[in-house]
Amino acid sequence: MDEVDLHASFATSAPGAQPLAPGQVHVWAVPLHGDPEPFAALLSAQERQRLERFRFADHRRRFQIGHGALRTILAGYLGVGPKDLEFRQGPRGKPYLVGAGPFFNLSHSGKLGLIAVSETELGADCEKVRHLESLTEIARKHFSPAEFAVLDGLAGEARQLAFYRCWTRKEAYIKAIGAGLSMPLDTFDVTLGADPALLACRDSGEDPRRWSMLDVSPGPEFVAAVALRTPAAQVVRFRLPVDRP
Numbered sequence: 001m002d003e004v005d006l007h008a009s010f011a012t013s014a015p016g017a018q019p020l021a022p023g024q025v026h027v028w029a030v031p032l033h034g035d036p037e038p039f040a041a042l043l044s045a046q047e048r049q050r051l052e053r054f055r056f057a058d059h060r061r062r063f064q065i066g067h068g069a070l071r072t073i074l075a076g077y078l079g080v081g082p083k084d085l086e087f088r089q090g091p092r093g094k095p096y097l098v099g100a101g102p103f104f105n106l107s108h109s110g111k112l113g114l115i116a117v118s119e120t121e122l123g124a125d126c127e128k129v130r131h132l133e134s135l136t137e138i139a140r141k142h143f144s145p146a147e148f149a150v151l152d153g154l155a156g157e158a159r160q161l162a163f164y165r166c167w168t169r170k171e172a173y174i175k176a177i178g179a180g181l182s183m184p185l186d187t188f189d190v191t192l193g194a195d196p197a198l199l200a201c202r203d204s205g206e207d208p209r210r211w212s213m214l215d216v217s218p219g220p221e222f223v224a225a226v227a228l229r230t231p232a233a234q235v236v237r238f239r240l241p242v243d244r245p
């Protein structure tokens with residue numbers, strides 16, 4: 001029984017079964033539970049070193065499955081073995097493949113990993129929705145004035161959903177740029193409603209018209225977004241079978 005409730009649009013698929021067509025972004029939902037061993041066997045020495053930092057079995061399992069799955073999924077596009085892949089990091093830690101290969105970005109929250117893959121630069125963020133006592137304070141601190149004004153007009157569940165939409169869209173954009181926490185969060189605006197969009201970029205030299213923002217929420221408990229530096233993109237959703245590297 002799958003412990004993570006996923007939308008039916010995330011169809012079970014084997015890595016490599018569907019090539020990445022131009023203009024597509026493939027979004028893979030990866031349940032981070034089950035037997036981690038088949039995934040752990042795929043990790044590099046550097047990844048195993050990172051693994052040693054996790055004390056709790058659950059955190060270790062999530063890292064093993066998340067990174068093993070990332071290798072399996074990317075190897076499927078390249079027609080190579082998962083262990084053959086090499087990664088490098090951008091200036092602020094964003095991972096890229098060494099040599100030819102698609103762009104990708106990984107996000108994890110709770111027992112779910114989300115991996116987005118595309119021929120254009122992208123960022124992905126997934127958050128498990130939970131009640132936050134400090135929702136208003138977090139938004140006041142991190143959202144732009146325009147975003148906060150929209151949130152402030154909402155109450156109850158609509159306010160919570162808008163908060164998570166804004167949060168994941170901002171995070172997806174930051175992750176696409178690769179800037180990490182160095183980028184001030186009030187220098188760009190995203191939508192908070194059902195239509196995802198990057199509305200304005202100040203100071204970054206980016207033109208929002210050249211960006212796509214997509215809602216890729218994988219299940220009723222999660223909100224997720226992908227930001228890509230391309231004016232149009234078609235999303236294809238997949239789920240990786242549990243226990244299958």
Ligand SMILES: CC(C)(COP(=O)(O)OP(=O)(O)OC[C@H]1O[C@@H](n2cnc3c(N)ncnc32)[C@H](O)[C@@H]1OP(=O)(O)O)[C@@H](O)C(=O)NCCC(=O)NCCS
Pocket residue numbers: 066092093094095105106107108109123124125126142143166167170171174175176177178179180181185
């Ligand atoms: C590290 C950061 C890139 C994402 O962190 P996060 O949302 O906690 O975590 P996610 O699960 O979405 O993403 C982590 C993954 O992104 C990738 N990543 C790491 N550095 C990255 C960077 N600079 N850019 C893009 N992706 C990056 C890695 O694959 C990482 O996985 P790993 O640690 O298992 O190797 C950074 O943006 C961050 O810490 N942001 C949170 C801070 C915040 O205040 N956000 C406010 C939004 S309103």
